[in-house]
Amino acid sequence: MGLGANVEPSTSRSCLCLYIFYVLFAFAIGPGSLRAQEVTAPPSEEIVANLAAGRVIVAVVKDAIIIATVENPIESQTHPPIPVQLNARRAGVLFGAVDWFSPTSDQQFARLDRELPHLRGDVTAVDQRLDKTQPLDLTTSEATDLESIGQGVLQRLSRVASNLHAKVTYPPNEPIVQLVLVGFVPNYGPEVWELSFNLTQEMRNLEYYDTKITRPVYVQFWPPEKTELHTLLEFQFPPEIKLPQLLDLLKAKDPRIEKICAADPKMREVADRFLQGDYKKILVPDATQFLRAALAATTDPKSRQTMAVVNLDSGFEWVLKPPAEPKPLAPPPQETESEKDRPAERPSLLGPPS
Numbered sequence: 241m242g243l244g245a246n247v248e249p250s251t252s253r254s255c256l257c258l259y260i261f262y263v264l265f266a267f268a269i270g271p272g273s274l275r276a277q278e279v280t281a282p283p284s285e286e287i288v289a290n291l292a293a294g295r296v297i298v299a300v301v302k303d304a305i306i307i308a309t310v311e312n313p314i315e316s317q318t319h320p321p322i323p324v325q326l327n328a329r330r331a332g333v334l335f336g337a338v339d340w341f342s343p344t345s346d347q348q349f350a351r352l353d354r355e356l357p358h359l360r361g362d363v364t365a366v367d368q369r370l371d372k373t374q375p376l377d378l379t380t381s382e383a384t385d386l387e388s389i390g391q392g393v394l395q396r397l398s399r400v401a402s403n404l405h406a407k408v409t410y411p412p413n414e415p416i417v418q419l420v421l422v423g424f425v426p427n428y429g430p431e432v433w434e435l436s437f438n439l440t441q442e443m444r445n446l447e448y449y450d451t452k453i454t455r456p457v458y459v460q461f462w463p464p465e466k467t468e469l470h471t472l473l474e475f476q477f478p479p480e481i482k483l484p485q486l487l488d489l490l491k492a493k494d495p496r497i498e499k500i501c502a503a504d505p506k507m508r509e510v511a512d513r514f515l516q517g518d519y520k521k522i523l524v525p526d527a528t529q530f531l532r533a534a535l536a537a538t539t540d541p542k543s544r545q546t547m548a549v550v551n552l553d554s555g556f557e558w559v560l561k562p563p564a565e566p567k568p569l570a571p572p573p574q575e576t577e578s579e580k581d582r583p584a585e586r587p588s589l590l591g592p593p594s
Contacts, residue, residue, distance in 0.1 A: 287340065287341070287342055287349065288340075288341060288342070288343055289337035289338075289339065289340045290315075290317045290318065290319055290337075290338070290339040290341075291314075291315075291318060291319065291335075291336055291337060291338070291477070291478070292318070292319040292320065292321045292322070292334055292335050292336060292338045292339075292353065292477070293311065293312045293313075293314055293318050293319070293321070293335070293477055293478060293481075294309060294310050294311040294312040294318075294320055294321050294335075294476070294477065294543070295309065295310045295312065295321070295474060295475070295476050295483060295485075296308070296309050296321055296333045296335075296420050296474065296475040296476075297309070297310075297472060297473070297474050297486055297531065297535070298420070298422055298432055298461075298462070298472070298473040298474070298475075299472055299473075299514070299519075299522075299527055299531060300430045300432070300462055300470070300473075300519050301519055301520075301522040301523065301524055301527045302519070302520050302521065302522060302523055302524070303524070303551065303552040303553065304524045304527075304549050304550065304551045304552060305331075305422045305423070305424070305430050305432075305549070305550045306524065306527055306528060306531060306547065306548075306549050306559075307323045307331060307333065307422060307546075307547065307548050307549070307550070308531050308532075308535060308545070308546070308547045309321040309322060309323065309333060309545065309546045309547070310535060310539050310543050310544075310545050311543045311544040311545070312476075312477075312481065312483065312543065313540075313542060313543055313544075314478075314481070317339075319338055319339055319353070319565075320543075320544040320545070320546065320562065320563070321333045321334065321335055321477070321546075322334075322353055322546055322562045323546060323547075323548040324353060324356045324357060325357065325548075325555075325556040326356070326357055326389065326421075326423075327423075328555040328556065329423050329424040329425075329550060329552075329555060330385075330421065330422070330423030330424075330550070331421075331422055331423065331548060331550050331556055332356055332389070332419055332420060332421045332422075333419070333420045333475075334352055334353050334356060334417060334418070334419055334420075335415075335417065335418040335419075335420070335475070335477035336415060336416055336417035336418055336437075336477060337352075337416050337417055338351065338352040338353045338417070339351055339352075339353075340400055349400060350396065350397075350399075350400050352393070352396065352397075352417065355396065356393070356419075358392075359389065359392030359393050359395075359396050360388045360389065360391070360392040361387075361388050361389075361390070361391025361392040361394065361395050362388070362391070386421065386433065386458070389419075389421065389435075390419070390435050390455075390456040390458065393417065393419060393435070393437065393456070394437060394453055394455060394456055397416070397417060397437055397453040398452065398453045401439060401451045401452060401453050402451065402452075403451075404441075404449070404451035405448050405449050405450070405451065406447065406449065407441065407443075407447065407449060408439065408441060408449075408451065410439060411480075413438075414438075414478065414479060414480070415436040415437055415438050416437055416438060416439040416453070417436075417437040418434060418435065418436050418437070418475070418477055419434070419435040419437075419456075420432070420433070420434055420475050421433045421434075421435065422462075422550060423550060424550065424552050429463065430462055430463070431460065431462055431463070432460070432461045432462035432473055433458060433459065433460050433461065434458075434459045434461060434475060435456040435457070435458055435459075436456060436457045436459075437453050437454065437456050438453070438454045438457075439451065439452070439453055439454075440452050440453075440454055461473050469517040470517040470519050471487060471514050471515070471517045471519065472485075472486055472487045472490075472514055474486060474487065484538070486531075486534060486535070486538070487514070489534075489538060490511055490514060490515055491515065494538065496534075496537040496538050497511065497534050497537065497538065499537070500530070500533045500534060500537060506526055506529075507526075507529070507530050507533065509526070510522055510526050510527060510529075510530040511530065524549060524551070528547065528549065528559050531547065532547065532559070532560070544562075544563045545560060546558075546560050546561065546562050546563075547559040547560040548560075
């Protein structure tokens with residue numbers, strides 16, 4: 241399912257065609273003053289957003305958080321979700337529309353997964369201490385950092401979306417981007433959050449739309465409730481494609497995982513501790529060995545994988561680095577003079593975002 245106007249049914253779900261109107265005026269006017277006769281003939285540019293799609297498995301273990309990702313290659317230009325180091329104790333993984341570019345001009349407009357370490361918004365910290373002589377609660381500053389990351393992604397997405405003025409076809413309840421954040425908070429411990437960013441549109445007139453990205457929705461997944469099992473977490477995108485979760489395979493005694501456990505008593509111990517929620521007794525080397533073996537046995541070998549660890553003491557390190565990206569598709573051939581007068585099969589794509 242594409243993102244765009246009049247997209248053919250065969251259009252891939254992971255390659256989102258965006259119809260963008262970049263309005264040119266003879267003089268500066270406010271957005272509320274837009275009238276149809278003020279629009280001059282703008283240049284056209286096709287804007288495509290490729291998705292990062294697949295699974296993110298998060299394992300909180302003794303003094304570390306392991307992040308494993310598996311690509312769901314729903315299209316040739318799908319990106320694997322990749323862990324990104326944000327600071328010494330925090331990492332993030334982006335899902336959704338991460339790669340915004342023009343296949344006609346080969347121009348890159350946004351690459352969110354590469355930009356993520358530098359995306360920060362202004363958030364004012366509120367000092368809630370009644371006694372200013374007492375030390376500042378570090379969890380408050382960590383919460384502010386979390387909001388700053390969310391605000392930075394929101395601002396970057398908003399700059400791209402502000403130039404989308406045609407109707408965008410996209411599932412209304414599906415986030416355009418999701419961000420999984422993991423890390424350690426001083427005096428608090430490990431935490432895992434999911435931030436969701438949605439796209440909304442409001443029609444002004446004559447099929448002219450204002451496009452906005454809503455403020456992120458923050459959902460905390462770790463620590464879980466006291467009554468919930470402290471075990472593996474898994475996130476998937478797109479949400480309508482449901483793949484078997486690793487924890488469910490463990491619970492079901494999947495024969496592929498049982499074979500791994502039968503061959504090594506240590507792997508059996510790790511699997512049992514995940515099932516029991518006894519995460520504080522699982523060591524990083526054992527957990528990484530188990531996760532790599534389990535994912536290799538239960539996923540398509542063509543799906544690209546990564547794995548990283550955020551250690552409480554030593555910070556971020558790679559276990560399995562991201563694979564090299566395939567070369568982008570070549571731009572289509574230029575139209576000849578005889579082809580320029582041929583009726584277009586679909587609307588033009590007008591104006592690149594700033």
